Amino acid sequence: METWRLLHTGLADPAWNMAVDEAILHANSRGLVPPTVRFYGWNPPTLSIGYFQRAGKEVDFEAVRAQGLGFIRRPTGGRAVLHDRELTYSVVVPESHEKMPTSVNESYRVLSMGLLEGFRELGLRAEMTSLGEDEKKAGMEPLGSAACFDSPSWYELVVEGRKVVGSAQVRQRHTILQHGSILLDLDVEQLFSVLLYASERTRERMMRLFRDKAVSIKDIAARDISFDEALRAFTTGFERGLGVELAPGLLTPEEEELAAELVRTKYGTDSWNYQK
């Protein structure tokens, strides 16, 4: 069985977290490190937005500051996520890897098998769903809402129809980076308190829609599942779901160095985070 690298990098600040994911992508694209599964968390709790989102139009920065939250623009697509009580995962693998289908949609399905098995390990019944065109057109993909978890389109992991993991990808240097949030607990009010809406009524309506579509592990399991328990479950889950062995490893000195440089020149800068 193929061996991939497993990294635990703990709770860290947003710029470093994003820089490390990109540094792994670079190192993997140059053949310096094997495909890698990384687990991490956030300190401070952080609002992240997708690469193409417009920070100034969608984020209430006064509220972000007042609540002591970090802020970061991701290199990946998708919408806003509040990273707080969650286990974050990332997977880096070459586009040409034999397990990877060429279709973007199909690649989510393959990588999400690791998530599916992780939920199974926790004794929870998650399933993969793919929303067809009809459902998308029927408004399952609401326009005008900035929050990521409210658009369960394409392949998504759901429990009783509600989304439990939000994932996104970037494809650079012929390498796939997919990362996402496995929600241990979810504070919907807080997420919507830091996003901008045309009116309070719109905010309320979006929040209601969101509650119907997103759910945390705590809600499903009806008990608290700790970061460490989730980490063990999803490590086993990724091994089983991807059919690989995960060997605990460390960032290489080159990755550490590149991550530090990316914090300085990219993810730690206003020009990156507020660019759009």
Add this chain to the structure above:
Amino acid sequence: MSNVPNNLKYSKEHEWVRVEGNRAVIGITDFAQSELGDIVFVELPEAGADLAQNTTFGTVESVKTVSDLYAPISGTIVEVNAALVDSPEKVNEAPYEEGWMIVVEIKDAGELDSLLSPDDYTAYISK
């Protein structure tokens, strides 16, 4: 089956090239748009920028995925399809027509020989 027009040249990165004198129109193929899924954002460089073959010239977002686009040949960008900013779906709907992305002034015509013929590209994506 993907549409592979026979008046174009193709790169292994799934870009098409239509040569018009010393200029080349560039976009992504029907196969590429289908593998990417619904494109919701397109980011392209400004006219005047110099491109080197096989380097990134832009990005697209589809299915919450930001993908790099790779220049099939070197050249100076003389025109950019600005309409894609507001209508990125054109890339899915008409990848060889309204979905075109950039026009470059060809720097080295020899590079065109490194591109695939329609038959070779068809074989390449059928693998």
